[in-house]
Amino acid sequence: MDVFANLALGFTTAVSPINLLYCFVGAIAGTLVGVLPGISPVNTVAMLLPFTFGMNPTSALIMLAGIFYGAQYGGSTSAILINVPGETSAVVTCLDGHQMARQGKAGKALGIAALGSFFAGCVATLIIALISTPLARLALKFNSPEYFSLMILGLIAAVVLSSGSAMKSFIMVVLGVLTGLVGIDVSSGSSRLTFGRMELADGMDFVPLVVGLFGIGEVIANLETVTDKTVLKEKIKDLLPSWREIRECFPAILRGTAIGSALGILPGGGAALPPFAAYAIEKKISKHPERFGSGEIRGVASPESANNAGAQTSFIPMLTMGIPTNALMALMIGAMMIHGIQPGPMVIQKQPELFWGIVASMWVGNLMLLVINLPLIHVWVALLKTPYRLMFPAIIMFCCVGSYASINSVFSVWLMLGWGLAGYFFKKVEVQPAPMILGFVLGPMLEENFRRAMQIANGNPAIFIERPISAVFLVAALLCVIALLLPAFRGKREMLKEED
Amino acid sequence: MKTRAGHGRGNHPDIAFGVALIAVAAIALFEIRALGSGTASNMGGGYVPRALSVFLLLMGLFYAIRGFLLRPRVAIPAVGWKSLGLVVASIASFALTLETLGLFAATLVMTVFASLANREVRWLEMLVFAVGMAAFTVVVFIVGLKLALPVWPVFTAN
Numbered sequence: 043m044d045v046f047a048n049l050a051l052g053f054t055t056a057v058s059p060i061n062l063l064y065c066f067v068g069a070i071a072g073t074l075v076g077v078l079p080g081i082s083p084v085n086t087v088a089m090l091l092p093f094t095f096g097m098n099p100t101s102a103l104i105m106l107a108g109i110f111y112g113a114q115y116g117g118s119t120s121a122i123l124i125n126v127p128g129e130t131s132a133v134v135t136c137l138d139g140h141q142m143a144r145q146g147k148a149g150k151a152l153g154i155a156a157l158g159s160f161f162a163g164c165v166a167t168l169i170i171a172l173i174s175t176p177l178a179r180l181a182l183k184f185n186s187p188e189y190f191s192l193m194i195l196g197l198i199a200a201v202v203l204s205s206g207s208a209m210k211s212f213i214m215v216v217l218g219v220l221t222g223l224v225g226i227d228v229s230s231g232s233s234r235l236t237f238g239r240m241e242l243a244d245g246m247d248f249v250p251l252v253v254g255l256f257g258i259g260e261v262i263a264n265l266e267t268v269t270d271k272t273v274l275k276e277k278i279k280d281l282l283p284s285w286r287e288i289r290e291c292f293p294a295i296l297r298g299t300a301i302g303s304a305l306g307i308l309p310g311g312g313a314a315l316p317p318f319a320a321y322a323i324e325k326k327i328s329k330h331p332e333r334f335g336s337g338e339i340r341g342v343a344s345p346e347s348a349n350n351a352g353a354q355t356s357f358i359p360m361l362t363m364g365i366p367t368n369a370l371m372a373l374m375i376g377a378m379m380i381h382g383i384q385p386g387p388m389v390i391q392k393q394p395e396l397f398w399g400i401v402a403s404m405w406v407g408n409l410m411l412l413v414i415n416l417p418l419i420h421v422w423v424a425l426l427k428t429p430y431r432l433m434f435p436a437i438i439m440f441c442c443v444g445s446y447a448s449i450n451s452v453f454s455v456w457l458m459l460g461w462g463l464a465g466y467f468f469k470k471v472e473v474q475p476a477p478m479i480l481g482f483v484l485g486p487m488l489e490e491n492f493r494r495a496m497q498i499a500n501g502n503p504a505i506f507i508e509r510p511i512s513a514v515f516l517v518a519a520l521l522c523v524i525a526l527l528l529p530a531f532r533g534k535r536e537m538l539k540e541e542d
Numbered sequence: 543m544k545t546r547a548g549h550g551r552g553n554h555p556d557i558a559f560g561v562a563l564i565a566v567a568a569i570a571l572f573e574i575r576a577l578g579s580g581t582a583s584n585m586g587g588g589y590v591p592r593a594l595s596v597f598l599l600l601m602g603l604f605y606a607i608r609g610f611l612l613r614p615r616v617a618i619p620a621v622g623w624k625s626l627g628l629v630v631a632s633i634a635s636f637a638l639t640l641e642t643l644g645l646f647a648a649t650l651v652m653t654v655f656a657s658l659a660n661r662e663v664r665w666l667e668m669l670v671f672a673v674g675m676a677a678f679t680v681v682v683f684i685v686g687l688k689l690a691l692p693v694w695p696v697f698t699a700n
Contacts, residue, residue: 093687213601220594227587235573265625265659435656442636447689455637470618471555489590501583
């Protein structure tokens, strides 16, 4: 299999003027929401999703992917400058990054974060290109029982690695699966959980669900707590770290990239976990661990590389097997289905230009981010001054118009309001809504594969452990659950939760 | 967290979560009451949703009951009724006016309601901002993205 021929095809797709434009738009939009605390890439992708309906699927997915990794770049900017992580993945960057800023080295922190992210992005793109084809070929051998077990593994791992109570996260997954079953049942033709509404016959509309849960729920909760924040006063200078500093940081960037890439691929992976792991390891192996927390440049370089690498490699299970490992990948799957693409191992064969175009666009997007981010830093700083009182009506507007546009019906706006209230409720009772989206997207596939597998096996559930690949997945899922019960792991998880 | 903890029993967030689960499960079970479950080898449309609903029901009962027994007492953070009500009003007003008054007016009304939800209201800024937002939505969504939405009140269009 010729990786380079594939990448060449990808680059031809990615650098076509229209895709280049959408990649740019996505990366900029991502940086923007990354910089602004209180808007996550998840709700941005959800809000912008309906507006991609008119685009061709490749451009749409290139743009949506750009939002995700763009947000990783942007998140570090506000973490370093105002000590507020724009994204959860930038929480660790606050520790040393903001200290550097207070010592007048904000420019260097931003510079090394951008360089580290770029390096990590390049490596992650290559990793995706290298392992996608074999993974997809392996996945083609899967049948219903294997798919069912794989999805179970993905969901369990996501639950175990998420912050907060694992049991509640699991309940949210189940709630999501149930919501995913709304609509006409394909096998029996009967409508389920539609309450007689025609608008629900095709299933619960994805856009109002997500923008309601994440966008509106967050706005209502934020209005109770957010006060307009104070902005930094110091000038930013010396954006480029010196050669000596880059040389010093390079091993840290390399380690961060490796950790991020590995954790990103795992089910439940993504951009949130890798920076914590990378920071902890960096501190452990450093000769001067006492410097961490008071402006150590490696403490910025390593986690920043890790979150960008993780953000990108988390596309692998999504692109090759159709399994989302975090809420954002669930959104990407939703976006594919809206554009009429059935996610799964066939995508890479049937639509090579789409698949490789997305992969190559990630590299292109990373390059753009490096080039635009450093010179544009003053623009982002100015944007940080946008008061929340002007931001949230705009968020509500995007959510409303997006929901309407999704199926051209006011019903969706009401639906969104309902989910918004649900999202607010979940915030109040301290339950994470993200696992629900995973369950929602996987719901119909889970049910279908479960039913088909049980049909093959004549109603005997032993089929899931009799087939070797399926058994391996289930054992791995079981190990995840056992790990959750171990006191050592529990302690680490609690720690993460507190730092969150 | 600590400030919300008090003497006595009762974890209110858990109780609320449990009760909500029970409600969702009950509604779901009622809605699918007519659907057959079928057999394990040939499942009907009701099999999986019913199983999931029963699971949610049991979990709801677990959290609700355990919530009553847990110590110490934990309250749900206070609800900001004013901002909650105004955000609901702003979305509802958009939904109610969009198809009759058009996108421009609906956005205007929506923005005004939303802006009122803020702690301090700056009237002039709010009005300018609302008009700007309305113009922005029309330009971006109608001119730019060509969405099929009524822009102006319906009676002027005819």
